[in-house]
Amino acid sequence: MQPGCDFTTTLLISTYNKPDYLRQTLLSVARQTVLPDEVVVADDGSTDETRQLIDEIRTLIPIPIQRVWHPDDGFRKCEILNKALAQAAGEYIIQTDGDIILERHFMADHLEMAERGYFVCGSRILLPEEVTRRILDGTQELPRLRDGKIGFWFNGLRIGWLRHYLTKRFGKKAERGIRGCNTAYWKADLVAVNGFNEDITGWGAEDAEMAFRMMHNRVRKKILKMGGIAYHMWHPLSSDDRLQINEAILKTVKNDPDKVRCDNGIDKHLSEL
Numbered sequence: 001m002q003p004g005c006d007f008t009t010t011l012l013i014s015t016y017n018k019p020d021y022l023r024q025t026l027l028s029v030a031r032q033t034v035l036p037d038e039v040v041v042a043d044d045g046s047t048d049e050t051r052q053l054i055d056e057i058r059t060l061i062p063i064p065i066q067r068v069w070h071p072d073d074g075f076r077k078c079e080i081l082n083k084a085l086a087q088a089a090g091e092y093i094i095q096t097d098g099d100i101i102l103e104r105h106f107m108a109d110h111l112e113m114a115e116r117g118y119f120v121c122g123s124r125i126l127l128p129e130e131v132t133r134r135i136l137d138g139t140q141e142l143p144r145l146r147d148g149k150i151g152f153w154f155n156g157l158r159i160g161w162l163r164h165y166l167t168k169r170f171g172k173k174a175e176r177g178i179r180g181c182n183t184a185y186w187k188a189d190l191v192a193v194n195g196f197n198e199d200i201t202g203w204g205a206e207d208a209e210m211a212f213r214m215m216h217n218r219v220r221k222k223i224l225k226m227g228g229i230a231y232h233m234w235h236p237l238s239s240d241d242r243l244q245i246n247e248a249i250l251k252t253v254k255n256d257p258d259k260v261r262c263d264n265g266i267d268k269h270l271s272e273l
Helices: 019-030 048-057 077-087 106-113 129-137 150-156 160-166 187-192 206-216 243-254 267-271
Strands: 009-015 038-043 065-069 092-097 100-102 118-121 183-186 220-223 230-232
Touching: 009 019, 009 077, 009 106, 019 038, 019 048, 019 100, 019 129, 038 048, 038 077, 048 065, 065 077, 077 206, 077 267, 092 100, 092 106, 092 187, 106 118, 106 160, 118 206, 183 187, 183 206, 187 206, 206 220, 206 243
Parallel strands: 009 038, 009 092, 038 065, 118 220
Antiparallel strands: 092 183, 100 230, 118 183
């Protein structure tokens, strides 16, 4: 438990075969003004190069880093997230992806927003390909606000009083602002809705589908603006061949306020512990 917190925290990072990107994510964790109690990497079947990277980075971060891995059998992000969350020790989960560089106040800003009965959705700044290449090859150490695409500059501002003013006023539309690369929730709230829906495979809709089930279970949404800054490094887009199926699952949940728990979720992984 970190000083000033009355709860324990886990930073959850999802990854798949991008060790050079994950290196930048983990190095940005090391620069945080406030550290989580642990880092859990949810690894959806990466090769041994990712394990070797994590072993190397452990020497730079004075907190436990746990890698939860399963064999590569296609895009199974929901399943590996559930497996990782089942093993996470933190009461409060702050979630991001292994292609995100966290501004050094990212953890502190999220902890400032933590409140029982709420989950938190943050934003991102998309970095162009040329900036990402410079960061990955070491010719540029850190991203800057002006490096991001112009339409995302608002997401790179950090203003404390405005952050608190906007948190329950911005993004009133239910589905607005739900991104798994910058979100936080109480583990107990996630377990209550049976975690991520493993019927969703491939890219798309898994974060919003889970969030709607939590909202149906009377967990309210906060938006984190003017803080929790996350830089999303450029990479080729994932295949969207399952997107139509995943969005149909999401639509069913959105339209049914009684749909709280998914059938194929975290419970089986918790029972295996």
